[in-house]
Each structure stands twice: as structure tokens, then as C-alpha cells.
Amino acid sequence: MAKLTFNGGIHPFDGKEMSKNIPIKAVNPTRDLVYPLSQSIGAPSKPIVSKGDYVLVGQKIAEADGFVSSPLYSSVSGTVKAIEERLTVSGKKEMSIVISNDGLYTESWAWEVKPYESMDNSEIIERIREAGIVGLGGAGFPTHVKLSVKEPQKIDYCIINGAECEPYLTSDYRKMIEAPEKIIEGLKIYLKLFPYSLGIIAIEDNKEDCIKVFKALTKEEPRIIVKALKTKYPQGSERHLIYAVTGREINSKLLPLDVGCIVNNIDTVISVRDAIFEGTPLLYRIITLTGNSIRNPRNYKVRIGTSFLDLVEENGGFKQEPKKIISGGPMMGIPLFNLDVPVTKTSSALLCMTDDDVMEMEPSECINCGRCVQACPERLMPKQLSDFGEHGNSEGFLHYHGLECVECGCCSFVCPAKRPLAQVIKSMRKMELAKKKR
Ligand code: SF4
Ligand code: SF4
Numbered sequence: 316m317a318k319l320t321f322n323g324g325i326h327p328f329d330g331k332e333m334s335k336n337i338p339i340k341a342v343n344p345t346r347d348l349v350y351p352l353s354q355s356i357g358a359p360s361k362p363i364v365s366k367g368d369y370v371l372v373g374q375k376i377a378e379a380d381g382f383v384s385s386p387l388y389s390s391v392s393g394t395v396k397a398i399e400e401r402l403t404v405s406g407k408k409e410m411s412i413v414i415s416n417d418g419l420y421t422e423s424w425a426w427e428v429k430p431y432e433s434m435d436n437s438e439i440i441e442r443i444r445e446a447g448i449v450g451l452g453g454a455g456f457p458t459h460v461k462l463s464v465k466e467p468q469k470i471d472y473c474i475i476n477g478a479e480c481e482p483y484l485t486s487d488y489r490k491m492i493e494a495p496e497k498i499i500e501g502l503k504i505y506l507k508l509f510p511y512s513l514g515i516i517a518i519e520d521n522k523e524d525c526i527k528v529f530k531a532l533t534k535e536e537p538r539i540i541v542k543a544l545k546t547k548y549p550q551g552s553e554r555h556l557i558y559a560v561t562g563r564e565i566n567s568k569l570l571p572l573d574v575g576c577i578v579n580n581i582d583t584v585i586s587v588r589d590a591i592f593e594g595t596p597l598l599y600r601i602i603t604l605t606g607n608s609i610r611n612p613r614n615y616k617v618r619i620g621t622s623f624l625d626l627v628e629e630n631g632g633f634k635q636e637p638k639k640i641i642s643g644g645p646m647m648g649i650p651l652f653n654l655d656v657p658v659t660k661t662s663s664a665l666l667c668m669t670d671d672d673v674m675e676m677e678p679s680e681c682i683n684c685g686r687c688v689q690a691c692p693e694r695l696m697p698k699q700l701s702d703f704g705e706h707g708n709s710e711g712f713l714h715y716h717g718l719e720c721v722e723c724g725c726c727s728f729v730c731p732a733k734r735p736l737a738q739v740i741k742s743m744r745k746m747e748l749a750k751k752k753r
Contacts, residue, residue, distance in 0.1 A: 331483060331521075334605045339490075349413050350376065350389075351659060352387070355455040373598065374388065374423045374424075383460055386445065391416040394417070439508060446586065447660070453661050454553075470575055471561075478551030480549055481551065483603065495528050513539075549692060552723060561576060602615050604664070619658055640668070690725040695716060701734065
């Protein structure tokens with residue numbers, strides 16, 4: 316089998332050995348559950364509960380506010396304690412529903428379940444919308460919007476992203492090992508929605524065992540193939556995955572569906588499968604708790620709204636005081652300064668690094684080595700873009716295609732002068748995108 320890849324990219328220390336061989340463990344929260352109203356791209360959801368209301372597991376607590384929005388469900392039974400601003404992973408306070416857990420986990424949902432083959436495509440998409448499913452790989456784009464394609468017959472490939480290229484993260488790996496059948500069942504729902512498409516399960520070749528499992532399980536499935544990708548960061552970025560698997564290219568102005576592709580991450584596909592096969596809304600995330608500060612690195616099945624602090628305490632506290640804590644992976648994650656923030660729909664990991672892991676060096680002058688250009692998977696000129704960013708030179712930034720940056724961090728990673736290239740480019744890009752919106 317050919318191993319597929321893209322230009323540029325890097326090979327950082329992957330740190331996956333720490334947690335990859337330990338089964339997922341379910342953990343229940345001990346603190347109040349906090350549900351920020353904004354957990355996806357699009358409009359924040361609107362609360363439909365009030366302070367003092369009693370809610371059950373699976374009860375809707377906030378309604379989608381428009382087409383590009385997504386409802387929220389309580390993941391515990393208990394009482395609505397407040398609807399107020401609470402600290403989130405972003406470092407800002409955001410309007411949230413706070414629920415006091417009664418510890419009984421009384422369930423409420425009673426969605427009708429019927430074979431997906433007998434459902435209309437519009438009924439399937441509506442169920443996915445109602446289940447509150449969004450892109451769980453981090454983007455948070457509502458899945459029903461992604462699947463509402465005007466001309467479904469023009470979709471050639473439904474790609475399941477099993478790359479998990481971000482270092483340290485192993486939640487997708489564990490799901491592929493523990494529940495491969497669910498992923499295939501989920502993919503078959505996509506294949507019904509897009510009748511002329513081929514299903515591709517794309518996995519990096521450092522997960523040989525997953526590749527073998529999926530090949531064995533799909534050998535009698537004419538519409539599903541398994542593709543081994545060369546292990547390289549950022550192989551799991553949507554753009555580079557599509558290129559590696561199909562040879563088709565997209566840029567910031569195009570969506571995957573413009574080149575006949577639908578891409579979904581492993582957990583998104585499982586959530587779609589659960590909504591259709593079991594009638595359950597999105598209530599859980601699998602979170603990799605890892606890093607050299609963590610006593611027992613592993614993956615947890617976590618109720619959305621649970622504090623990250625609960626996870627660390629469940630794990631026995633830190634074995635060594637962390638120097639740096641990141642929500643997500645080391646390349647694209649968000650540094651955390653307070654652990655008492657909630658797991659949301661787009662959370663994937665908590666990485667706790669020690670002094671030895673975090674190399675702190677002052678940035679120095681660029682030595683014009685060109686490594687950042689070689690590493691950039693978008694073939695950009697990170698040094699120039701960063702200079703434009705530092706001087707607020709919007710014209711230069713746009714002329715040198717700064718909007719095409721995928722914020723992967725490869726340029727900063729390879730820079731021997733330790734220049735914060737990706738951070739500066741990311742901020743400038745954000746400003747330019749905001750200007751465009753206005
Ligand atoms: S410029 Fe953007 S896309 Fe290129 S390496 Fe840096 S962060 Fe990645
Ligand atoms: S990698 Fe760093 S030192 Fe080398 S050219 Fe780029 S910015 Fe300059």
C-alpha cells in the first residue's frame with residue numbers, strides 16, 4: 316500500500332507511548348458542570364432552562380440559535396445553579412449554564428431509533444443537528460451544516476481522519492482500537508448521504524495495528540478503503556489530508572466539498588453513529604490526560620462540562636508540578652493558566668509538561684537559514700509574514716498569502732532563533748479575517 320503525504324511538515328517527538336496502551340476509563344465529575352453557550356463555530360446557543368430547574372442526563376438545556384449553531388445537553392442530572400459568565404479554556408469569561416450534579420445520572424432521552432437505511436437523508440441530518448454534533452477534531456463546525464450539501468451526488472470521497480498527528484494525543488487511537496465497528500457504522504451513514512462516494516479511512520503509519528484492524532473489518536466492503544498515511548505533522552489538517560489522500564488541493568477560499576470531499580474526525584463519526592443507532596445526543600468527549608507531570612497518563616471518557624481539575628484529581632494529582640499546561644496538543648493547543656475550566660465539545664487533551672519539557676529560550680535575530688520555509692506545509696514564507704505581522708503591514712501580509720496559514724506551528728518549531736513566527740502570523744491572520752467579516 317502506498318504511503319501518502321504532502322510537502323513540508325515536521326517530525327516532532329510524539330510522546331504517544333505514555334498513554335496509548337491504556338484502555339479508556341470513564342470518570343464522573345465531582346464539581347459543578349459548566350456549559351459555555353459558545354461551543355461551536357456560529358451563533359452561541361440560547362438557554363432554555365432557568366436557575367432552579369431540575370434537569371436529567373440528555374435533556375436539552377440550550378437551543379441552537381440559527382442554522383450555523385448547535386444545541387447543548389446536560390451530561391448529568393441535577394439543578395441549574397446559575398446562568399452566568401464563567402472562565403473557559405480561551406482564558407476569557409463566557410456566558411455559561413452551571414449545573415449542580417446530584418450524582419444520580421438519571422437519564423431522560425427517548426429518541427426513536429430505527430435503521431438508518433429506512434431514514435430519509437433529511438431525517439438523518441436533522442437528527443445529527445438535534446444531537447448537537449460539531450466537528451470534534453477542534454474546529455467545532457456544526458456537522459449538520461457540513462453534511463447539508465446541495466448536490467450530494469458530487470461528493471466523491473467521505474474521508475475519516477484517523478491521522479491523529481498532534482504529538483501526545485492518543486484518544487483517536489484508543490477509539491480506533493476499542494470501537495472500530497462503530498467508526499465503520501458511522502461511515503456507512505455518510506455513504507448513504509453521499510451515494511456516489513467512496514469511504515476512506517485514513518490512518519498514519521505509526522498506527523499499524525489500527526490499519527490492520529480496519530483492513531480486516533472492511534475487506535468485504537466495496538465502498539470502503541483504508542489508506543496508510545506517512546507519519547508527519549500536520550498530516551491530520553483537513554487540507555493536507557485531502558491532498559495526501561486524493562491529490563486534490565484546497566485553499567482558504569475553498570471548502571472540502573468544493574473538491575468533492577467530506578472530512579470528519581474519528582469522534583465525530585462515532586457521535587453521528589451514536590445519534591442514529593442509539594438515539595443519544597453528544598454528552599461525552601474522550602480526553603487524553605498526559606505529559607511528564609501526570610501520574611498515570613491515559614484517556615478518560617469525560618462528561619462535557621466537567622472541570623479539567625476533576626480529571627487531574629481523579630488521576631491522583633500531579634507527580635511533578637507542571638511548568639506548562641495545554642488544552643490540546645503541544646503544536647496547536649491553548650495554554651491554560653487555570654485548570655478549573657470545563658471540558659467542551661471541542662476539547663481533546665490536557666497536556667501537563669515539566670520544567671525539563673519546556674525549553675525557554677529568548678528569541679534572537681533571524682539567521683536566514685530558510686528552515687521555516689522548508690517546514691511550512693502551505694509553502695509560505697513564515698519569516699516575511701511574521702515581519703509583516705510585527706509591523707502591522709496588512710498589504711504585505713495579504714500579498715504573501717498570510718491568510719493561507721493553517722496555524723500548524725511548524726515554522727516556530729524548526730526555527731533555531733526561536734522566533735515566535737506562528738504566534739505572530741496567527742494574530743495577524745485573526746485581525747485580517749475580522750476585518751474581512753466587517
Ligand atoms: S506559516 Fe502557518 S502554515 Fe506555515 S508553518 Fe507557520 S504556522 Fe504552519
Ligand atoms: S527558521 Fe528562523 S532563523 Fe531560519 S529563516 Fe526562518 S525565521 Fe529566520
